[in-house]
């Protein structure tokens with residue numbers, strides 16, 4: 007090789023090494039601001055357009071003949087509309103689609119103005135696959151399926167989530183997606199409060215909606231407000247007086263729930279019936295005594311075989327330094343009286359599941375605590391998001407720390423099956439409840455033979 011060629015080869019090698027070293031250099035915060043990645047602002051990420059997003063199916067009324075849907079757009083949309091037809095294998099269902107005009111609620115958020123639209127499809131045929139879309143006549147969502155419920159007590163499953171609340175995009179999305187993959191035929195998804203952390207931040211609602219994505223448009227949601235759906239201040243930073251937190255402005259426009267709760271608690275407290283199950287949705291933030299009286303009435307006139315209550319703050323807490331005696335004293339006697347089968351809760355950021363429980367009262371003559379012998383309710387606290395608290399000493403049948411979970415609950419005639427699964431889909435807790443005529447329910451434990459997931463002692467505190 008000539009000297010000149012050697013020099014050229016040496017120069018090229020040096021340039022190559024320098025390039026590799028440059029590419030492999032450690033990333034420091036003092037680097038070139040032109041080339042460093044920049045966070046995309048929330049105003050851009052969650053900006054509404056005329057194209058519908060945040061599409062959520064719910065029910066306002068009868069689950070067999072109606073279906074409600076809500077969606078969001080920017081403020082240019084003046085003609086919100088939804089179309090619906092019975093689903094067919096080919097595309098020509100579009101020629102048979104019926105139009106429903108939407109109603110609109112403007113919502114001013116910390117990221118700017120938006121519109122929330124709502125349609126309640128009525129006059130539907132039970133147990134029928136429909137296809138619908140929402141839009142403004144020009145900008146449309148995808149045509150999307152849902153199936154109406156049966157008016158009878160047919161077997162079905164649903165998914166229950168404890169608090170999602172934090173890092174919804176990073177850490178909660180995988181849980182709702184795993185749950186859907188595990189139970190794609192679930193008839194609804196039940197969220198037991200604290201869907202978000204700071205409810206006046208539009209970006210958090212954006213993350214919650216993106217985590218569920220198109221599943222929220224196919225499978226109806228049932229949700230109750232937790233303490234984190236109550237705002238401490240308005241979007242301009244004006245604080246509310248202590249004890250006067252307000253239900254987040256996003257709540258009512260985002261969801262179309264039944265208006266059958268006590269006055270002033272519309273869409274926060276309500277009930278609905280699904281194929282032999284009455285679901286009573288309570289609000290642990292407000293008016294506890296009024297809800298006890300309302301629930302007593304709702305459960306007195308209940309033709310369903312099964313009754314499930316959902317509430318945010320639990321009757322039996324699962325984490326340290328948390329107890330809700332006011333709620334327990336007001337509501338548990340009503341659960342006992344009406345033999346509520348199962349109570350699905352959140353708030354404590356750990357997992358705890360009881361056996362059959364009844365309200366315990368001190369016998370005034372003996373001073374001994376006695377449990378209501380006619381009661382037999384199973385209480386669950388669960389968590390689906392990443393925020394984790396320390397367990398307490400309550401004698402739960404099964405409990406967990408540092409574990410994100412979802413639950414699939416199936417009802418078939420006289421049997422209710424409950425499976426709690428971890429974020430990775432492994433069975434973590436399970437039981438079956440059997441109805442027995444005129445007696446307390448039978449509880450059959452099916453807890454898997456795996457260790458309880460407990461926080462290492464070094465991380466407690």
Ligand SMILES: [Fe+2]
Nearest residue numbers: 200232233353
């Ligand atoms: Fe909470």
